[in-house]
Amino acid sequence: MTPFEVGAKYAALDTTVHEVVSSVLRAHLPRGVEPGDDKELERLVPEDGELEAVVKTLEDNFGVELDGDVIFSLFAEGTVGDLKKAIVDKLSMKKTADHRYYMQHRAQIQQRNRQYRMRNLHQIRRHARIYRRKVKRRQVRPRRRVGSRGGGYTFIPR
Numbered sequence: 001m002t003p004f005e006v007g008a009k010y011a012a013l014d015t016t017v018h019e020v021v022s023s024v025l026r027a028h029l030p031r032g033v034e035p036g037d038d039k040e041l042e043r044l045v046p047e048d049g050e051l052e053a054v055v056k057t058l059e060d061n062f063g064v065e066l067d068g069d070v071i072f073s074l075f076a077e078g079t080v081g082d083l084k085k086a087i088v089d090k091l092s093m094k095k096t097a098d099h100r101y102y103m104q105h106r107a108q109i110q111q112r113n114r115q116y117r118m119r120n121l122h123q124i125r126r127h128a129r130i131y132r133r134k135v136k137r138r139q140v141r142p143r144r145r146v147g148s149r150g151g152g153y154t155f156i157p158r
Contacts, residue, residue, distance in 0.1 A: 017062075017088050024057050025080065037081035041074060051075060058083075064090040 025035035028050050035044060045051045055074070059065055066074075070086050102109065117124060134140045143155040 013091060014084075014088055017084050017091070020061055021058060021080065021084050021087065024054055024061075028054055035080050037079065037084070039080050041078050041080060041083060042076075044080065055083075058087060062087060062091060064094060066090060 022035055025044065028045050029035065033044075041051055041054075045054060055066065055071060064087065066086055074083055074086065131140070135142045141157040144158050145153045146156055147153040
């Protein structure tokens with residue numbers, strides 16, 4: 001993966017986080033008040049429990065859990081930009097952790113996949129035969145596998 005591709009993925013992630021954080025904060029703000037990156041969270045959402053609700057909603061939306069010291073610093077003197085950066089950092093670490101797990105256990109995972117295919121060989125072949133017949137009858141359109149082994153495949157109609 002080239003540095004440009006890494007930067008593009010990071011930018012896309014950053015844009016998504018920006019949109020979601022902004023929309024969640026707007027739900028807690030009065031009309032016409034925009035959550036700028038330099039605005040302090042404590043002043044932006046001063047009501048008791050509202051800032052906690054915002055952070056909990058964002059954690060649930062992205063499937064991450066921010067560390068206690070990060071949350072403490074956000075509550076004490078954090079800005080909207082700090083909140084976005086904390087979520088982006090946690091998401092990027094989550095992705096590298098998943099990849100690291102796969103790389104450490106790759107042999108076991110591949111062996112498990114092979115065993116599954118051997119156990120269910122008859123059923124897999126039967127489904128493949130049924131699919132080929134449907135393609136032959138023009139009941140379904142054939143699909144082409146696009147992508148890479150490491151990045152995952154997607155199937156598009158030909």
